[in-house]
Amino acid sequence: MALNSRTPTGPLAEKWDRCLDQLQLIGPNRKPKFRVIIVGSGLAGASAAATLGELGYKVDCFCFQDSPRRAHSIAAQGGINAAKNYRNDGDSIHRLFYDTIKGGDFRSREANVYRLAQVSGNIIDQCVAQGVPFAREYGGYLDNRSFGGALVSRTFYARGQTGQQLLLGAYGALSRQIHHGKVRMHSRYEMLELVVEQGVAKGIITRNLVTGEIERHAAHAVVLASGGYSNVFNLTTNAAGCNVTATYRAWRKGAFFANPCFTQIHPTCTPLNHPQQSKLTLMSESLRNHGRIWVPLRVGDERPPQEIPESERDYYLERKYPAYGNLSPRDIASRAAKEVCDEGRGVGAMKRSVYLDFDDAIHELGSDAIASHYGNLFQIYHQITAEDPYKVPMRIYPAPHYTMGGLWVDYHLMSNLPGLFVIGEANFSDHGANRLGASALMQGLADGYFILPQTLGHYLAQQKSGPVANNSEAFRASEAEAIEKIARLQAIKGRTSVASLHRELGEIMWNYCGMSRTASGLQQALTEIEALKEKFWSSACVCGDSNNLSQSLERGGRVADFLEFATLMCRDALTREESCGGHFREEYQNEGEAARNDRDFAHVAAWEFCGDEIPPLRHQEPLLFETVTPSVRSYK
Amino acid sequence: MNFTFRIWRQRTAADKGQLVAYPVSDISSDLSFLEVIDTINETLSSRGEETIAFDMDCREGICGACSLVINGQPHGPEKETTTCQLYMRHFSDGETITVEPYRADSFPVIRDLVVDRSPLERIIQAGGYISVHTGEAGDANATLIPKHQAELAFEAASCIGCGACVAACPNASAMLFVAAKVTQLALLPQGQPERLHRVIRMAETMDHEGFGNCSNHYLCAEACPKEIPISLIARLNREFLAAALVGQEFLEPPHHSVHHE
Ligand SMILES: Cc1cc2nc3c(=O)[nH]c(=O)nc-3n(C[C@H](O)[C@H](O)[C@H](O)COP(=O)(O)OP(=O)(O)OC[C@H]3O[C@@H](n4cnc5c(N)ncnc54)[C@H](O)[C@@H]3O)c2cc1C
Ligand code: SF4
Numbered sequence: 008m009a010l011n012s013r014t015p016t017g018p019l020a021e022k023w024d025r026c027l028d029q030l031q032l033i034g035p036n037r038k039p040k041f042r043v044i045i046v047g048s049g050l051a052g053a054s055a056a057a058t059l060g061e062l063g064y065k066v067d068c069f070c071f072q073d074s075p076r077r078a079h080s081i082a083a084q085g086g087i088n089a090a091k092n093y094r095n096d097g098d099s100i101h102r103l104f105y106d107t108i109k110g111g112d113f114r115s116r117e118a119n120v121y122r123l124a125q126v127s128g129n130i131i132d133q134c135v136a137q138g139v140p141f142a143r144e145y146g147g148y149l150d151n152r153s154f155g156g157a158l159v160s161r162t163f164y165a166r167g168q169t170g171q172q173l174l175l176g177a178y179g180a181l182s183r184q185i186h187h188g189k190v191r192m193h194s195r196y197e198m199l200e201l202v203v204e205q206g207v208a209k210g211i212i213t214r215n216l217v218t219g220e221i222e223r224h225a226a227h228a229v230v231l232a233s234g235g236y237s238n239v240f241n242l243t244t245n246a247a248g249c250n251v252t253a254t255y256r257a258w259r260k261g262a263f264f265a266n267p268c269f270t271q272i273h274p275t276c277t278p279l280n281h282p283q284q285s286k287l288t289l290m291s292e293s294l295r296n297h298g299r300i301w302v303p304l305r306v307g308d309e310r311p312p313q314e315i316p317e318s319e320r321d322y323y324l325e326r327k328y329p330a331y332g333n334l335s336p337r338d339i340a341s342r343a344a345k346e347v348c349d350e351g352r353g354v355g356a357m358k359r360s361v362y363l364d365f366d367d368a369i370h371e372l373g374s375d376a377i378a379s380h381y382g383n384l385f386q387i388y389h390q391i392t393a394e395d396p397y398k399v400p401m402r403i404y405p406a407p408h409y410t411m412g413g414l415w416v417d418y419h420l421m422s423n424l425p426g427l428f429v430i431g432e433a434n435f436s437d438h439g440a441n442r443l444g445a446s447a448l449m450q451g452l453a454d455g456y457f458i459l460p461q462t463l464g465h466y467l468a469q470q471k472s473g474p475v476a477n478n479s480e481a482f483r484a485s486e487a488e489a490i491e492k493i494a495r496l497q498a499i500k501g502r503t504s505v506a507s508l509h510r511e512l513g514e515i516m517w518n519y520c521g522m523s524r525t526a527s528g529l530q531q532a533l534t535e536i537e538a539l540k541e542k543f544w545s546s547a548c549v550c551g552d553s554n555n556l557s558q559s560l561e562r563g564g565r566v567a568d569f570l571e572f573a574t575l576m577c578r579d580a581l582t583r584e585e586s587c588g589g590h591f592r593e594e595y596q597n598e599g600e601a602a603r604n605d606r607d608f609a610h611v612a613a614w615e616f617c618g619d620e621i622p623p624l625r626h627q628e629p630l631l632f633e634t635v636t637p638s639v640r641s642y643k
Numbered sequence: 644m645n646f647t648f649r650i651w652r653q654r655t656a657a658d659k660g661q662l663v664a665y666p667v668s669d670i671s672s673d674l675s676f677l678e679v680i681d682t683i684n685e686t687l688s689s690r691g692e693e694t695i696a697f698d699m700d701c702r703e704g705i706c707g708a709c710s711l712v713i714n715g716q717p718h719g720p721e722k723e724t725t726t727c728q729l730y731m732r733h734f735s736d737g738e739t740i741t742v743e744p745y746r747a748d749s750f751p752v753i754r755d756l757v758v759d760r761s762p763l764e765r766i767i768q769a770g771g772y773i774s775v776h777t778g779e780a781g782d783a784n785a786t787l788i789p790k791h792q793a794e795l796a797f798e799a800a801s802c803i804g805c806g807a808c809v810a811a812c813p814n815a816s817a818m819l820f821v822a823a824k825v826t827q828l829a830l831l832p833q834g835q836p837e838r839l840h841r842v843i844r845m846a847e848t849m850d851h852e853g854f855g856n857c858s859n860h861y862l863c864a865e866a867c868p869k870e871i872p873i874s875l876i877a878r879l880n881r882e883f884l885a886a887a888l889v890g891q892e893f894l895e896p897p898h899h900s901v902h903h904e
């Protein structure tokens with residue numbers, strides 16, 4: 008099957024304008040006759056819901072938290088990129104585009120990434136108008152910093168709380184539309200199924216998490232903005248509720264899942280300290296500007312760090328990558344940390360962390376200077392670990408952080424199912440095999456404020472307006488599926504906690520489908536996942552009542568979906584026989600460096616669900632590079 | 644370490660709840676408070692019993708979902724700390740720890756430790772924003788904002804909407820929460836056009852939702868995990884007074900619209 012990306016023709020810089028020129032419009036009187044469902048209230052969902060409400064559409068927005076303001080976007084720290092070139096340091100739309108596509112290791116669509124860079128400036132304008140308190144200089148102008156190794160300063164930020172402030176801006180806009188009756192907000196609701204009629208998305212089935220009621224919601228279009236699936240790894244930097252259910256269920260209804268194996272592991276997170284740990288906290292990457300990363304040279308060296316002399320330390324990043332050293336890119340730094348821990352040289356109680364040492368920087372610059380850079384982060388670290396980074400080196404370890412894969416979408420952000428749109432981290436569109444820092448917030452808001460509201464209108468213009476029915480056979484069948492799944496979960500009546508089964512899944516995925524992957528390991532993972540699935544369906548304890556708030560039922564359903572989705576991830580990793588970005592296959596490397604294979608794999612892998620007993624089909628969308636020439640990343 | 648957790652269990656909003664004791668033994672002091680409840684829940688699962696319901700999501704102090712009253716204090720004993728950022732090393736070995744939901748008329752219990760905080764949503768919906776459509780904004784650097792003013796606005800904007808201020812207040816007042824949003828927007832040039840009717844609309848909704856008045860107990864700011872200062876309440880009162888001086892008739896009347904099918 009040929010996937011049509013609907014990328015406009017013409018020069019790269021003109022594609023979006025050409026697309027806009029050709030979009031059909033809907034008159035203001037007709038807009039209120041269209042109903043749109045949005046699943047998710049993070050940056051992508053909230054910005055889309057607010058903007059569509061302003062335009063006059065009837066919007067229903069859903070989130071599983073008790074308030075849209077608590078979506079996982081709230082936790083983003085570092086900042087948001089935009090090609091404003093306020094610093095006059097050589098930035099441009101083209102340069103932001105190039106950095107993003109190169110950062111993604113040439114596995115994303117040129118036209119989408121270019122458009123992202125084009126609208127990036129409008130995002131900052133919009134957010135400032137909403138009252139987002141970005142950092143400022145003494146002159147009253149906006150401050151910028153360079154982030155994640157970028158050579159230009161294009162990152163806008165609000166201390167370490169950029170995601171919070173951007174989301175509260177979008178939440179304000181959303182709240183205004185709720186007040187005006189344009190958006191109906193459904194908090195504490197979970198989407199369980201997508202409803203598809205004759206290949207067209209028509210609505211969703213939800214569970215009211217407070218009353219347990221299963222409900223049908225029909226609309227002229229459905230937008231998924233449900234975030235990423237990092238939590239398939241269990242221990243991650245993501246919020247506890249992040250899940251794959253919405254996108255995975257849509258996949259089972261015919262939407263293609265693109266590049267599910269492209270996941271990002273962040274090198275600087277708090278380490279695993281005890282087996283009951285529920286979360287790994289992101290420590291800003293900026294720490295690597297002054298901290299030096301090392302482990303003991305010798306396996307089994309149990310001495311405290313201060314007692315290990317210089318000559319018996321291995322500053323492995325400085326040794327292996329003299330040019331970039333401690334600032335090597337995320338994927339490289341992460342893999343190197345795993346390697347030294349696998350060799351048995353890891354530190355800390357669980358032997359799965361490496362030192363990030365500020366001793367030299369403190370001697371050179373003084374602790375005040377270090378405090379002014381990192382005071383807040385040191386405090387957070389101290390709070391979590393009870394260790395004082397001014398006195399003993401921090402311990403860090405990589406953790407799953409972001410998922411580049413997601414539902415396949417075309418240039419209009421529509422999936423292969425007409426009427427189903429996917430935005431934000433839930434789609435696959437802009438980050439290829441690796442995402443650059445400060446670009447997820449940009450993408451979520453670009454999709455929600457500026458792109459989807461235009462392209463969705465074009466789709467709706469071709470639909471019949473007016474009331475939508477929720478009594479078709481497709482609605483009935485999807486509702487029955489949702490009810491049946493809940494009944495099956497409750498019928499297990501086992502004694503194994505869902506949390507412990509999730510931990511087991513996380514370990515399998517981390518060991519075999521994490522930072523570095525091999526064909527045999529992935530085969531092993533597929534076998535172990537099958538066994539774990541059986542264990543889940545025979546021994547899980549999902550014992551809440553279904554007509555009441557039941558968190559064990561919620562988590563049970565999510566983990567059941569993760570278990571099935573994990574198989575798809577492993578299959579994708581197995582069939583992509585190359586190393587690129589966050590996907591490192593040990594078999595494909597040149598002297599330890601990722602070996603990309605553009606001849607055979609310069610394409611998007613889009614998977615089609617074919618039934619529970621039949622393996623999924625792998626489709627390809629070739630990636631054509633008209634403007635850039637894929638180059639090899641080298642950091643030696 | 645060993646503890647006895649006395650945890651509020653209440654199956655539905657209509658039920659009468661009660662405290663139930665759960666002993667926990669041999670846990671590491673590195674566990675977070677919520678991780679202890681996780682372990683209790685795992686034990687309950689292994690007995691085939693329904694787990695204890697509690698709100699949380701980010702587990703790093705930013706989403707505002709977690710909400711417990713621990714030994715009588717919203718978010719527990721540590722200053723400037725949310726429940727999810729509490730660690731067992733902050734408690735003494737052998738201690739009995741009482742865990743209850745927020746208690747406020749405006750926040751009814753849904754189940755166990757989970758309460759309904761939606762009244763805070765409606766306060767924001769009434770006016771806690773700047774009315775700007777997507778696409779209307781001019782260049783971001785066309786509006787200059789002095790650095791210190793931007794920082795004050797930022798500090799007010801750092802409220803996470805957790806509702807601990809309400810739970811801590813004997814009158815269940817939401818003044819600190821409202822003051823934080825009103826202050827953020829009143830400090831910024833973009834917030835000026837709607838400044839007066841914003842404060843009126845938000846304050847009216849606050850009353851309408853049944854939150855109490857402030858009678859200067861200052862417990863809200865003590866409980867606030869984000870250090871929203873008590874002085875903002877004085878500022879809120881000044882904003883409100885200014886609006887009252889202008890007079891209702893010159894401000895847009897608050898209107899509540901419904902969703903038309
Ligand atoms: C710790 C951390 C720091 C980060 N820092 C940065 C940074 O500095 N810069 C940057 O650019 N990016 C950063 N990121 C990445 C970025 O935060 C996310 O990629 C982005 O916020 C995702 O936004 P979203 O709107 O797509 O999804 P989310 O914000 O995850 O929102 C998902 C929404 O979907 C809803 N939902 C999900 N499933 C269902 C369902 N089944 N039914 C109903 N509702 C559902 C949820 O309730 C929620 O409202 C960071 C990520 C992490 C984890
Ligand atoms: S003012 Fe403080 S306590 Fe009240 S909701 Fe905001 S953060 Fe929570």
Ligand code: FES
Pocket residue numbers: 698699700701702703704705706707708709725726727728
């Ligand atoms: S769980 Fe997010 S603030 Fe506590």
